[in-house]
Each structure stands twice: as C-alpha cells, then as structure tokens.
Amino acid sequence: QITLKESGPTLVKPTQTLTLTCTFSGFSLSTSGVGVGWIRQPPGKALEWLALIYWDDDKRYSPSLKSRLTITKDTSKNQVVLTMTNMDPVDTATYYCAHHLWQKAFDYWGQGTLVTVSS
C-alpha cells in the first residue's frame, strides 16, 4: 500500500525559503523507474507541476521556477525534500507530493499541505 504525506510550515513570510518534506511508504525510491514529484495548486486554480526526482537521482524542474527550486531525496529515510527560495504571496497554494512511474504518471498522491505566504 503506497502512501505519501507532506509536511512543513503552514505560514512563511515573503522572501523566506520554504522547505517541504514528503515522507512515503509502500515503495522504494531506489527501484528503477520510480519517481516522486511535487505539484501545487493555488486556491481555486489549476494544478501546477513543480519538480520531479527519479530513482537514479535525475531531477527535473518547472522551467518558470527552476532558479528557485531544489529537490533532493533520502532513500534511507523514504523522504523527498523540496525547497523553494524567495517566497512570495503568489506562492500561496496547497502543495502535493506524488508517486510517479513513467508508464502511469502520478498514480498516488499525498493529501496536500496548504502553505500561506504572508507577512
């Protein structure tokens, strides 16, 4: 049974750095073909893909946010960490992590965590 759960601050100030952790179970991020991605959704708006890390440490980023994002994995802890620098109120959103397979896209999702950016 695959599960994922996001954790991190619910409130950050403008210009601060956001660090989110995705803790998962039911799969290994050292298995060929497996990845974990981050997707966000501002209130009332569409899904936006942010970043993806694969079992072989290949990393992909949204071109529009690439300069602000870093994704890393800790296979021994079953965790993936996303950092986003220079947060702005427009970054207020629910942030999801999700299990990814090349063949099946994002097939398992965490419940999401709402991050508000405000002074």
Add this chain to the structure above:
Amino acid sequence: EIVLTQSPGTLSLSPGERATLSCRASQSVSSSYLAWYQQKPGQAPRLLIYGASSRATGIPDRFSGSGSGTDFTLTISRLEPEDFAVYYCQQYGSSPPDFGQGTRLEIK
C-alpha cells in the same frame, strides 16, 4: 514545452448523461503519455486514465480515454452523482509534465 488546452471550461450535465471532455496538445504527445485526473473539493487529484486509454486501479469502466498525437478525450458514459468534479489532463511524455487548466463538470 507542450501546452495542454482543455475544453470546455465548464460542462453542465445531468446524472445519467454522457460526458465528453477534450484535451488538445500544442505538440504531439510522446507515446500517448497522456493522463486524466479527477479532483473533488478539498481532495487530492485521483488518477483515472494513463497512457491515454488505460484505466487506473479501481476506476469504474464508465470512464474511458481515447486519442493520440495532439487530441485526447475523456468520456464518462453515464454520469453518476459522484462524478461531478474537476478533471485535468496531463502529458508526461516529455519534460515539463504540465497539466491542462481543467474542466469543471457540474450538475445541470
């Protein structure tokens, strides 16, 4: 970068009717790596269809996907009350694996 355009933006139908949702890509989607997700208020998205036409685990057979290249369709053959939600398509054949802007399926 492939841009996905979903239509219509909102679809108003009644339970029992057939729903047809469209997703058009700005370039051909590699190997038909096109997925559909359903999202209900306050919930995470749920994978319905992957590979353009394969149903994910546990998805009822009233949901079907079709298409290739740049034009894809999600069909719900007979709407149940629980099907009214927002639907997103996503291409994952090339990076960035972006989503469409969504189609809201509402009760008429």
